[in-house]
Amino acid sequence: GFQVKVASTGAVYDVPADKRITEVLDEAGVFVPVSCEEGVCGTCLVRVLEGTPEHRDLYLTDAEHEANDQFTPCCSRSKSPMLVLDL
């Protein structure tokens, strides 16, 4: 697992292997709009302020993946112990 931090509140949440980031956030009352939940539509796109996402979407381009400053939290994970999200 890894952790996500909501930049606006400073709150940190554990993301277990069996849960989506959007599920963890939703349970904490942090709303991120979702649609496909498969990394196709881009509805859930969130800016990443710190950390390196493990991109699992088909929405962003290779160059956008390499920039690591945004990701799709419906399906993507993290390569670093923590992601700080612009939420």
Ligand code: FES
């Ligand atoms: Fe469609 Fe995340 S909800 S890419």
